[in-house]
Amino acid sequence: MTEYDKDAVVPRYITRWLRENAPQSDALLSEMEKYAALNNIPIAQPETARFLSVITRLAKPKRMLEIGTAIGYSAIIAARSMDGDGKILTIEYDAPTAVTARRNIKLAGLSDRVEVVCADAKDYLSYIDEDECMDMIFLDGPKAHYVYMLDDCVRLLRRGGVLISDNVLYKGMTADDAHVARRKITIVGRLREYIAALTRHPELDTALLPLGDGVTISVKI
Numbered sequence: 001m002t003e004y005d006k007d008a009v010v011p012r013y014i015t016r017w018l019r020e021n022a023p024q025s026d027a028l029l030s031e032m033e034k035y036a037a038l039n040n041i042p043i044a045q046p047e048t049a050r051f052l053s054v055i056t057r058l059a060k061p062k063r064m065l066e067i068g069t070a071i072g073y074s075a076i077i078a079a080r081s082m083d084g085d086g087k088i089l090t091i092e093y094d095a096p097t098a099v100t101a102r103r104n105i106k107l108a109g110l111s112d113r114v115e116v117v118c119a120d121a122k123d124y125l126s127y128i129d130e131d132e133c134m135d136m137i138f139l140d141g142p143k144a145h146y147v148y149m150l151d152d153c154v155r156l157l158r159r160g161g162v163l164i165s166d167n168v169l170y171k172g173m174t175a176d177d178a179h180v181a182r183r184k185i186t187i188v189g190r191l192r193e194y195i196a197a198l199t200r201h202p203e204l205d206t207a208l209l210p211l212g213d214g215v216t217i218s219v220k221i
């Protein structure tokens, strides 16, 4: 019988099949996936990680901003898909997690290209000058704050640049009131505001994708 999981955007049998047929992670990424699972650290789902890698190759960013580093998993994946002179600035609020990210990035041989800043992204973004124009932004930090970071993301993104936002469907809760757990009402409300702001933004062309936990991809026009 087909399994339907109310906490998953994509039915489990499809996710299982996609993962069986996707390229396998190398030793470092596999170790990071195990570490994240053991320590309850949220990292990009495999389908989202593949999407990020392919879009990075297409967009060819020289300068990328990531909000929400966790242990450096998505930063390593993106950096490997950039040209050799591409650089990533990634922001992580939690200090011990930022230390782990720097260690993993060093193990990947990417310390000269991926800078981990330990800060509250919402504050830090306002200090980044638009001269530091970003070709690509991966928004994967605190979900309830996406809507407050959008203006800075658009300000920092160059025209033609790509903004990817993860977890926008939030286990399906964003799309259906009946799914919303009581303690998630605020986050879900803010994610809905974020999606409305993205899709109506005059400087962005946006697609909403039921990929992983829900992903949006926007181009600055």
Ligand SMILES: C[S@@+](CC[C@H](N)C(=O)[O-])C[C@H]1O[C@@H](n2cnc3c(N)ncnc32)[C@H](O)[C@@H]1O
Pocket: 042, 043, 044, 067, 068, 069, 070, 071, 072, 073, 074, 075, 091, 092, 093, 094, 097, 119, 120, 121, 122, 140, 141, 142
């Ligand atoms: C979903 S995880 C990031 C996963 C990572 N991008 C990956 O796929 O490997 C979100 C991260 O954002 C961090 N975070 C939460 N609030 C933050 C804030 N205000 N500023 C920066 N980082 C924050 C959390 O500590 C967490 O590590």
